[in-house]
Amino acid sequence: MTTTAPLLDIKNLHHAYGPGSIAIDDVTFSVNNGKFTSIVGPSGCGKTTLMKSIAGLLSFTSGQVNLLGQDVTEVPSDLAMVFQDYSRSLFPWLKIGANVELPLRYRGLDVKEREQRTQESLEAVGLGNKADKYPWELSGGMQQRAAIARALAFHPKLLLMDEPFASVDAQTRADLEDLVGHVHRTLGMTILFVTHDIDEAVYLADEVLVLSKSPSRVVERIAVDLPAERDQVTTKESSAFVTLRSQVARLIRHAPDSESVGAANE
Amino acid sequence: MASILSGTASRAVRPPASGAPKLQNEFMSGAKFVIIRIAAPVILVVLWQIAAVAGDSLYFPPPSEIAVRMYELWFSGPSPWFVTPALVADIGSSLGRMFAGWGIAVVLGVALGIAIGRSRVVSQLVDPIVHFLRSTPGPALIPVFLILLGTDNLMRISLIAFGSIWPVLLNSIDGVRAIDSTQLETGRAFGLPWRARIFRIVIPAAMPKIFAGIQVSLAVALVLMVISELTVSTDGIGHQLLTAQQTFALTDMWAGIALLAILGYLLNLGFTVIERRVLRWYRGARQHD
Numbered sequence: 215m216t217t218t219a220p221l222l223d224i225k226n227l228h229h230a231y232g233p234g235s236i237a238i239d240d241v242t243f244s245v246n247n248g249k250f251t252s253i254v255g256p257s258g259c260g261k262t263t264l265m266k267s268i269a270g271l272l273s274f275t276s277g278q279v280n281l282l283g284q285d286v287t288e289v290p291s292d293l294a295m296v297f298q299d300y301s302r303s304l305f306p307w308l309k310i311g312a313n314v315e316l317p318l319r320y321r322g323l324d325v326k327e328r329e330q331r332t333q334e335s336l337e338a339v340g341l342g343n344k345a346d347k348y349p350w351e352l353s354g355g356m357q358q359r360a361a362i363a364r365a366l367a368f369h370p371k372l373l374l375m376d377e378p379f380a381s382v383d384a385q386t387r388a389d390l391e392d393l394v395g396h397v398h399r400t401l402g403m404t405i406l407f408v409t410h411d412i413d414e415a416v417y418l419a420d421e422v423l424v425l426s427k428s429p430s431r432v433v434e435r436i437a438v439d440l441p442a443e444r445d446q447v448t449t450k451e452s453s454a455f456v457t458l459r460s461q462v463a464r465l466i467r468h469a470p471d472s473e474s475v476g477a478a479n480e
Numbered sequence: 481m482a483s484i485l486s487g488t489a490s491r492a493v494r495p496p497a498s499g500a501p502k503l504q505n506e507f508m509s510g511a512k513f514v515i516i517r518i519a520a521p522v523i524l525v526v527l528w529q530i531a532a533v534a535g536d537s538l539y540f541p542p543p544s545e546i547a548v549r550m551y552e553l554w555f556s557g558p559s560p561w562f563v564t565p566a567l568v569a570d571i572g573s574s575l576g577r578m579f580a581g582w583g584i585a586v587v588l589g590v591a592l593g594i595a596i597g598r599s600r601v602v603s604q605l606v607d608p609i610v611h612f613l614r615s616t617p618g619p620a621l622i623p624v625f626l627i628l629l630g631t632d633n634l635m636r637i638s639l640i641a642f643g644s645i646w647p648v649l650l651n652s653i654d655g656v657r658a659i660d661s662t663q664l665e666t667g668r669a670f671g672l673p674w675r676a677r678i679f680r681i682v683i684p685a686a687m688p689k690i691f692a693g694i695q696v697s698l699a700v701a702l703v704l705m706v707i708s709e710l711t712v713s714t715d716g717i718g719h720q721l722l723t724a725q726q727t728f729a730l731t732d733m734w735a736g737i738a739l740l741a742i743l744g745y746l747l748n749l750g751f752t753v754i755e756r757r758v759l760r761w762y763r764g765a766r767q768h769d
């Protein structure tokens with residue numbers, strides 16, 4: 215294996231929304247190209263803040279976010295995002311096809327390429343015949359598929375997903391997890407996936423990053439050495455999976471506050 | 481008219497109708513509904529006719545006479561449109577000014593509304609000024625506009641624009657301020673340049689509110705068009721009205737009023753048709769909520 219620079223490199227990221235309201239204390243980690251990294255942590259610990267910092271949507275207080283060798287100071291061009299709130303992230307005045315196609319217009323693609331990519335990615339998420347529907351004509355699960363299709367059509371180097379399946383039902387959630395896993399394996403896309411569901415985090419990832427309570431620090435990085443091909447039933451009943459999920463659960467349950475993490479890191 | 485001139489138009493922000501009453505409405509909107517809608521004005525006109533004939537007043541000619549006069553004045557032209565040159569002259573110059581003024585109001589109102597609504601600081605600065613200015617009744621400014629801009633079209637167009645910009649401006653500010661931050665962040669995250677974010681996200685997202693404002697401003701523009709023509713003019717419907725009144729041609733005067741009513745109705749109808757098309761997504765999205 216060659217030692218190439220990581221795709222994403224975050225050093226001492228710190229963000230406070232105001233005096234005294236520190237969301238992220240000190241977060242450092244890196245993500246290699248092609249890796250699937252899950253981020254778990256208690257609610258309100260700063261996961262969304264972290265994602266927005268990476269996406270260039272927020273000017274963080276201090277630290278460094280480096281994507282593809284470039285410091286993130288504005289929105290990077292090789293990054294796409296899937297928000298938790300699909301119903302507010304898809305534009306209700308555009309049909310599904312137009313929603314997927316809109317960002318492509320500003321990537322220097324001609325009409326044919328745009329149409330082709332739109333159709334391809336809609337088919338990849340199983341919405342090949344829904345391009346002419348409005349988002350609000352589709353179920354929640356389908357809307358989130360459309361949001362994923364929009365991100366895929368963008369061909370990003372890094373895909374950020376912030377609790378993307380938190381508001382769909384269990385069966386849809388399992389389907390969408392497998393869809394994302396499939397996309398990751400077949401396209402080799404680097405994905406940063408925030409979730410508060412431990413099973414989901416372990417099931418999908420190459421690596422799980424556990425964050426402490428707010429203000430957050432990285433408690434632990436856990437490599438997930440499960441076989442690449444995963445299955446909702448067999449993977450989840452394997453002893454390796456069960457061990458990993460207990461490990462993560464224990465870390466979250468007994469998540470130390472930042473001082474003791476800091477002390478442990480000394 | 482006071483209620484038209486004050487307050488933001490909020491028609492578009494009613495809570496969504498629940499399923500059951502809507503279904504009932506659909507039953508109502510059958511033949512019964514149409515008959516009721518047509519019956520009321522017909523009865524009114526018939527009563528008016530009877531009263532006018534019975535009263536036999538010089539000031540209140542019966543509607544039949546007014547209708548005949550309208551036909552003679554405006555609708556007895558050559559086929560296929562049967563429009564007389566007088567109609568084209570009166571309505572043409574009036575509407576030309578109205579659309580010019582209203583158009584300026586819409587474009588300026590939306591542009592300023594976006595600029596103001598996007599910035600919290602600017603909107604707080606501008607808010608009191610806007611509310612003060614919009615409380616000034618448009619017609620009260622006619623003397624000022626006369627002195628500054630003279631008596632020609634420029635003065636009338638400016639008056640219409642000034643008077644009808646407020647509903648558009650206030651509703652645009654409101655609409656832009658209410659845009660969901662996730663929609664804006666989506667646009668940024670996917671690298672849309674700022675122009676695209678304005679034209680493809682901000683304006684469409686604020687469109688329901690903007691349209692409500694535009695519709696109110698259309699009514700205001702019509703009123704100001706007539707008022708400006710009643711003051712000083714050489715053509716237009718208002719001028720026709722004024723001349724008729726001054727020459728004691730009372731049937732002509734009533735015909736002018738009826739023509740204005742029809743015009744106002746048609747303008748609003750046309751606007752509603754456009755609005756239904758443009759905001760189809762909005763109606764749909766709310767029904768599916």
Ligand SMILES: Nc1ncnc2c1ncn2[C@@H]1O[C@H](COP(=O)(O)OP(=O)(O)O)[C@@H](O)[C@H]1O
Nearest residue numbers: 231235237256257258259260261262263264428
């Ligand atoms: N715009 C904001 N202004 C002030 N505080 C905020 C803002 N957004 C988030 N916070 C606070 O920062 C902390 C982290 O929030 P967030 O990143 O959304 O956490 P998570 O996504 O892990 O639930 C929370 O305590 C939250 O209340």
Ligand SMILES: [Mg+2]
Nearest residue numbers: 261262376377
């Ligand atoms: Mg969050």
